Amino acid sequence: MTPEDLSALIASVLERLVAAGTITISGDLPAVRVERPRSREHGDWSTNAAMQLAKRAGMAPRQLAALLAPEIEKNAGIDSVEVAGPGFINIRLSAGAAGELAKTIVGAGVNYGRSDSGSGVTLDLEYVSANPTGPIHIGGARWAAVGDSLARILAATGSTVIREYYFNDHGTQIDRFSASLQARALGEELPEDGYGGSYIEDIANQVIADEVAAGRPDPRTLPREEGREVFRARGVKLMFAEIQRSLHEFGSDFDVFFHEQSLYDSGAVDEAIAALRERGVIFEADGATWVRTTAFGDDKDRVIIKKDGNYAYFAADIAYFRDKRRRADKAIYMLGADHHGYIGRMYAMAAAFGDKTGRGEGMEILIGQLVNLMRNGTPVRMSKRAGTVVTLEDLVDAVGVDAARYSLVRASVDSALDLDLDLIASHTNDNPVYYVQYAHARTVAVDRNATEHGVRREDAFEPALLEEADAALLSELARFPRVVNEAAELRAPHRVARYLEELAAAYHGWYGKARVTPRADEPVSDLHRTRLWVNDAARQVFANGLGLLGVSAPEHM
Structure with missing residues (x-):
């Protein structure tokens, strides 16, 4: 007999007593919680249902518990029931009922633990979404492990889960990446804000080799802007292919790779802005176009079209959320610690579209904290390909996929994580x-x-x-x-x-x-x-x- 079985049994007892007029409880009956007592001496399971419902039943918790206990005890598989403390009901199963669980589990096989509690809901779960400008770093590795595990768990409870990676192929990061590839290829100094690490040289050389092999000009011989565009187009694809490979080998695959650039190419950004304008939350000021997010709890209004006519990054956020909500009942964003300031504006944006904010509505944001690799109490900096950044591949090379995934998942993402490499690689x-x-x-x-x-x-x-x-x-x-x-x-x-x-x-x-x-x-x-x-x-x-x-x-x- 599982806790769920007991919950259903106690709920049926409550319903019978209400139907018989033995007790009167206002409103709907809540789900009955059954927990394991701290001490096995108190029984196999315990419920505080009487304490929860006493006020609504108009009686003391122990009085209500005393009515429930004998009715629960009448059922097959229950050895004894007693009232304890302020109104806890402690339940001891018969040996046969407890043992039957073994047969239930073996019979259920891979389905034991699965349920339909989340059925009928489609969730768009976005995680990792690192810019295609370098290998997945250790923080992204945490999201890869946690996000993939969460997707598996949500699916196990009946939800339809869309695993999504947001491909940031628009904006200044890609400009800096392209300039870094070109500089390495030409033997020049990296731009001041460029990307370092040996992977930049590897990708630049691969772009050159692929272009020449395809019978196209060596991009180093092209006019500077034309050559940079080649490094941009080919280099981003190569970098992203490497990211996908690393994630796949880590056991984290995706259903959708959503390209940021597609939001602009398809006109989705303009459509989203028009939709908000129809809702009366767009205004013009100081030569820019704004969303009045303060009307929905944000600390300040947000620019979506800048004075120079270019879109602000928030414009893509608006269009992307609108696209997600067309495909799913809820958009779940898993973001890094540096995105904490995004929470207010994102929930406000969702509310501007008519969604209610908070859990259970159209948007949910999870923020993950940093990961530190340690050895003998000292931070580890071991990446050669990515400069000073520790990558997913570095971690896997050091401890293997299983140890890496498990270690990244076993702590709440709300807290920073220190991983002891020697410990998680040990066989103890x-x-x-x-x-x-x-x-x-x-x-x-x-x-x-x-x-x-x-x-x-x-x-x-x-x-x-x-x-x-x-x-x-x-x-x-x-x-x-x-x-x-x-x-x-x-x-x-x-x-x-x-x-x-x-x-x-x-x-x-x-x-x-x-x-x-x-x-x-x-x-x-x-x-x-x-x-x-x-x-x-x-x-x-x-x-x-x-x-x-x-x-x-x-x-x-």
Whole structure:
């Protein structure tokens, strides 16, 4: 019996009592929360439903709990129910009901933990979106891991997810990139605001080689502006192809690569401005065109067409959001720490189009903090290709894809992240990803040993034989669906990682107490066979959880 099963059971008890007139509760009944007590001595599960509803029921929490407890206890699979403290209802499952969960998990397989809680909603999730002017840096790597994991989790809860990369191929960054390529090709000093790193020379040389191989002029021999345009057009494509390759090898792929330039070429920017003008939020002042974002909570109004007639960057933001909302119910932006100042203007812009701001409406913005690589307590600066910037490839080269992804996901993006390279590359239990992957490999080894000793899942399933050690592990396994739902609702993939670490601790503890294979002097029993179900349920949950993070579940360590 899962927490969701218990929630539904308690909700049905409440509905019956209301229908019978035993209790009167104003308004709709809220979703019933079932949590694991801090101490197992208090039972397997606990709910504060009576405390939540007492005021609306017009009675003390313990009084309401006393009405609910015996009705809950009548149901199959419930061993005992007691009222505790100010009105908590503690529930203890029968051994059979607890053990049945193992069979449920094994039967569900890859679908255990999945739900339809987010069904019917299309989400446009934009993440990474680094300018195509250099390799993905370590901050972008964090978004690649977190964004891809969040997309997997949202899809697992039933949402339709569009994974989107915004390709910034318009503006001054591309001008500086093109000038840097041309300078390197001509053997000149880089522009003062140009891009360094050996990758610039590599791309410049590749542009030259490709042009000559195609029978076109060497761009170094062309007039300066014409040559720079060649470096721009070819160089951006080469750089972006390398970015895509790095992300793919990191396990982060996208459904849409949206080109900023297309917003201007298609007229979408002008259409978006016209739409806002019709809504009465565009005005002219000081020779420029503005959006009155202060009417929607921004700290100042924003220019969209500058005095010189050129578009401000915010003009593309407006058109892009409008395009997203035509394709999705909500646009989720995952932005770096340097974009914190964008939040007010972006929500104001959404409101100007008629969207309500805040979570649950048409726009949501997540801000991620910085990543620092450390070794022996000292910051690491190890990139040769990108100068002083540490790249995604640097991290993968140092620790591998699994360790890199897991380590970048396991902390909330709200906080800065210090990664100890020596730790996350180590094969010790102090390394979280190793600890979790080793737990999965151990479940496979147990299964293998069980087969060698003639213990087969198919021969018997007697959950009533399970003991306290088994119940402790099963209660952890029962939490997984709720953890996935909470990770989706809160946009917090790190909750899945932290859960897996807690599950690994529970599994390793169970492994030391509960035997699946018989000792040399004893026959195979129904308890051994039933424990194999528990082991295999744990194996499935480890695999499902690691899969949501894009991390492999190895069978050998």
